[in-house]
Amino acid sequence: MPSMRDVARLANVSHQTVSRVINEHPSLRPETRQRVLDAMEALQYRPNRAARALVTSRSRTIGVLLGTRGEYGPSSSVAAIEEAAREAGYLVNTANLADGSPEALVEAVDHLLEQAIEGLVVIAPQVRVFDVLSDLRVGLPFVSLQSEPGELRTETSTHQMHGARLATEHLITLGHREIVHVAGAQDWIEADSRMRGFLDAISDADLRTHPPVLGDWTAEFGYYAGRELARRRDFTAVFAANDVMAIGLMHGFRDAGLDVPRAVSVVGFDDIPLAPHVWPPLTTVHQDFQALGRRAVALLLDEMHGTSEASEHEVAHRLVVRASAAPPLAT
Amino acid sequence: MPSMRDVARLANVSHQTVSRVINEHPSLRPETRQRVLDAMEALQYRPNRAARALVTSRSRTIGVLLGTRGEYGPSSSVAAIEEAAREAGYLVNTANLADGSPEALVEAVDHLLEQAIEGLVVIAPQVRVFDVLSDLRVGLPFVSLQSEPGELRTETSTHQMHGARLATEHLITLGHREIVHVAGAQDWIEADSRMRGFLDAISDADLRTHPPVLGDWTAEFGYYAGRELARRRDFTAVFAANDVMAIGLMHGFRDAGLDVPRAVSVVGFDDIPLAPHVWPPLTTVHQDFQALGRRAVALLLDEMHGTSEASEHEVAHRLVVRASAAPPLAT
DNA sequence: TTGTACGCGTTATCAC
DNA sequence: GTGATAACGCGTACAA
Numbered sequence: 001m002p003s004m005r006d007v008a009r010l011a012n013v014s015h016q017t018v019s020r021v022i023n024e025h026p027s028l029r030p031e032t033r034q035r036v037l038d039a040m041e042a043l044q045y046r047p048n049r050a051a052r053a054l055v056t057s058r059s060r061t062i063g064v065l066l067g068t069r070g071e072y073g074p075s076s077s078v079a080a081i082e083e084a085a086r087e088a089g090y091l092v093n094t095a096n097l098a099d100g101s102p103e104a105l106v107e108a109v110d111h112l113l114e115q116a117i118e119g120l121v122v123i124a125p126q127v128r129v130f131d132v133l134s135d136l137r138v139g140l141p142f143v144s145l146q147s148e149p150g151e152l153r154t155e156t157s158t159h160q161m162h163g164a165r166l167a168t169e170h171l172i173t174l175g176h177r178e179i180v181h182v183a184g185a186q187d188w189i190e191a192d193s194r195m196r197g198f199l200d201a202i203s204d205a206d207l208r209t210h211p212p213v214l215g216d217w218t219a220e221f222g223y224y225a226g227r228e229l230a231r232r233r234d235f236t237a238v239f240a241a242n243d244v245m246a247i248g249l250m251h252g253f254r255d256a257g258l259d260v261p262r263a264v265s266v267v268g269f270d271d272i273p274l275a276p277h278v279w280p281p282l283t284t285v286h287q288d289f290q291a292l293g294r295r296a297v298a299l300l301l302d303e304m305h306g307t308s309e310a311s312e313h314e315v316a317h318r319l320v321v322r323a324s325a326a327p328p329l330a331t
Numbered sequence: 332m333p334s335m336r337d338v339a340r341l342a343n344v345s346h347q348t349v350s351r352v353i354n355e356h357p358s359l360r361p362e363t364r365q366r367v368l369d370a371m372e373a374l375q376y377r378p379n380r381a382a383r384a385l386v387t388s389r390s391r392t393i394g395v396l397l398g399t400r401g402e403y404g405p406s407s408s409v410a411a412i413e414e415a416a417r418e419a420g421y422l423v424n425t426a427n428l429a430d431g432s433p434e435a436l437v438e439a440v441d442h443l444l445e446q447a448i449e450g451l452v453v454i455a456p457q458v459r460v461f462d463v464l465s466d467l468r469v470g471l472p473f474v475s476l477q478s479e480p481g482e483l484r485t486e487t488s489t490h491q492m493h494g495a496r497l498a499t500e501h502l503i504t505l506g507h508r509e510i511v512h513v514a515g516a517q518d519w520i521e522a523d524s525r526m527r528g529f530l531d532a533i534s535d536a537d538l539r540t541h542p543p544v545l546g547d548w549t550a551e552f553g554y555y556a557g558r559e560l561a562r563r564r565d566f567t568a569v570f571a572a573n574d575v576m577a578i579g580l581m582h583g584f585r586d587a588g589l590d591v592p593r594a595v596s597v598v599g600f601d602d603i604p605l606a607p608h609v610w611p612p613l614t615t616v617h618q619d620f621q622a623l624g625r626r627a628v629a630l631l632l633d634e635m636h637g638t639s640e641a642s643e644h645e646v647a648h649r650l651v652v653r654a655s656a657a658p659p660l661a662t
Numbered sequence: 663t664t665g666t667a668c669g670c671g672t673t674a675t676c677a678c
Numbered sequence: 679g680t681g682a683t684a685a686c687g688c689g690t691a692c693a694a
Contacts, residue, residue: 001388003671014681019673027679044468046445050390051671053381054686057332070407070604070620079400079427086442093422096410111417114377137375219608244605251608273401274575277550277582279610289401334687345665350689358663382687385670 002043011039022047049091053116062300063112064094067124067188068217071244072272073289074123077145080293081121088301093117097124105132113138119300121145125187126153141303145296146190156193163285163317164197167239167267170283170319172205175327176237176265181212182225182249184241188217194241194269210235217241219248226252236264236328243268243275243284250280250324261326271320281322291315333374342370353378380422384447393631394443395425398455398519399548402575403603404620405454408476411624412452419632424448428455436463444469450631452476456518457484472634476627477521487524494616494648495528498570498598501614501650503536505658507568507596512543513556513580515572519548525572525600541566548572550579557583567595567659574599574606574615581611581655592657602651612653622646 004015011018013032020028021036039045053059062085068074082092093115095108105125109132112120120142122129130153133140146157171179181198184191195212202209213229215221222245229238230253240246246268250260258264260280268275271286292315335346342349344363351359352367370376384390393416399405413423424446426439436456440463443451451473453460461484464471477488502510512529515522526543533540544560546552553576560569561584571577577599581591589595591611599606602617623646 001671005671015672016674016681016683017679020680023673025679029679032679046447048385048671049446050381050384051686052673054379054385054671054688055673057686059381066410069410070403072401072403075406075409076401078406078425079397082425082427083429091424091446094409094413094425096413098414115380115422116377219604223608247605248608251610254610273550274578274605274609277554277579278605279582279585281582336687346688347665347690348663351664354689360663363663379687382670383689385672386687386689388670 001048002045003048004045006043007036007039007045010043011036059091059116059118060089061091061093061115061117062119062121062297063115063117064092064121065108065112065124065129066094066096069096071217073242073270073287074145076289077123077293077296080290081297084294084297088297090118090297090301100125102128102132105129109133109136113140119143119304121296121300125185126189127187130154141300143296143299143303144189145292146193147296147299149299149302153189156189156196158193159315159317160190160193161197161200163269163287164194164239164241165201166317166319167269167285168198168201169205170321171237171239171265171267171325172201172207174237174265174325177207177328178210178235179207179237179239180210180229180235182215182222182238182240182245183212184245185216186214191217191241198239215241215245217245219244219251221245222248222250223252223255225249227256229253230256230258233258237266237325238264239267239269241269243270243272243282246282246284246324247274247278250278250282261324262329265325265328267325275320276322280324283322283325284320286318286320288315332379333376334379335376337374338367338370338376341374342366390422390447390449391420392422392424392446392448393450393452393628394446394448395423395452396439396443396455396460397425397427400427402548404573404601404618405476407620408454408624408627411621412628415625415628419628421449421628421632431456433459433463436460440464440467444471450474450635452627452631456516457520458518461485472631474627474630474634475520476623477524478627478630480630480633484520487520487527489524490646490648491521491524492528492531494600494618495525495570495572496532497648497650498600498616499529499532500536501652502568502570502596502598502656503532503538505568505596505656507659508538509541509566510538510568510570511541511560511566513546513553513569513571513576514543515576516547517545522548522572529570546572546576548576550575550582552576553579553581554583554586556580558587560584561587561589564589568597568656569595570598570600572600574601574603574613577613577615577655578605578609581609581613592655593660596656596659598656606651607653611655614653614656615651617649617651619646 004018008015098104123145226249268284275282335349339346429435454476557580599615602615606613
């Protein structure tokens, strides 16, 4: 591995000049600059991150805490986060929670802290992470993937609530008056926001409030919830907090002899790539996960650099109407 | 940020002794060891990765190159890779390809190389990555997620072929004689292996070989392939290289008026969590993505440390029979 | 068993 | 505009 000194020698300058070239120092004769560039090219020189991190005491690394494995939304966002971070000169380190235990959470956060991350994006149970971070007494800038500029972390995202409203109001507009919500995993800010959005829409429409079913984001849960709900039949529509649960739900209904959307309407959330392809095609709320990821990075960078300009980061939710929700049967 | 010297001062030892404690040096009086440990605890000391990397000139980082966004398999594997790497004292840096372009590939590899990765796990178009790596003249140990111990990277994985055989033979056993394969994206080792496994099974059974449809892993492609194939109707079953395409395919058939599995049988590959929940439930080949990820790390570590013990890394594929494949209609 | 000196590759500071 | 020198925090070699 060639170092700065090797480049310097080849270019007949001091290693300091090489450093200046790398860091785009203004006062540099173009000629020497070019000579250094050539030498770097010739030697296939790559700056040593470790040395730089050591001397600047900045890791230029941001951490991402993942709470679910293999799901479409989070992993798409992570890809976008990586891209955005890379553009901003940052490296991304992700840590996946091994399971739902508090120990796993501590371990994951610890792992990230060991990388000397300068900021954290949380895509995981929000409140617990917050607790762990304050327990560890680390004053680390951090954002949730779903947080909005200006919102405190303890608040629930207005955007998410809006999306949930869209879904719920769609069902109401179709004529449904008995609507159940199957919520996401507890302690997730998204789950909470969507539930609130749902409840607000219900109460605004003066409808009866069915107690939400507290889920866990998985298709399995959706399936069992569907079978369970099918026994009650005191509702005509369900709003599930994500598409995966919605699909499980439809399966459960089907197994219980309930036809979707004739007997029950279902609306999901996320608009995963499979949503249009399942049967019946899933009506859902589209989220732009890439945009969410990019925005999370922008927000975090703002927070890290103190420049809370709260640049206009709009990520719109959009209702996507497909076949899984229809007007209730006239009774 | 406290350093070794701070810990040393508090424990009344030299910073060297602290280093020894951290690296679990054998010759250390338990008493001093404990004193140091206490001091570390008291100061909330964390070793500085950068400094360590600098002096040892080892980054203890492995790279992961991702070629698809948000898919279940890859992202589950990455989680497992991270876990396994962490256990082995390694950090994982992932790089997602921005798009399918060669530039994106070069950029991603470059990004990883900048992190001074010591090894690479490839979950992306295999051949092209290999080309880029040799162009860059980096003698970097690397494995593909799907590679088997002992297999060269240019070979196609026998395990994958086996899985594809399982799927194809299942269809043959059901009585199908005209079977089409919808392959994965070109240049992916998995796509190649599955196609070969399919072709082998077909030729072993002395069936007519339909030219495979070259796909791209996406549900969208599956859908259009389904509509297109529906016009031909010179087959009674399809083996899709992954579940997502299989689900798109079923949608396409449905739209074209072809009932699955009555008119056409479909078998997928992966056993994604939604596979049992779609309609009809998808017959598929189960892959243990977590195990694949763990094995990739084990293999890579072997290669990096030269200890090619090729420890027994078995990851079995398993056919999961569900409703999407049935015997062909008697004609 | 423990301590001292040195260097890893870079940036910051101050000369020239 | 460019160069010398001193850190940064840690591990290795050697000395005690």
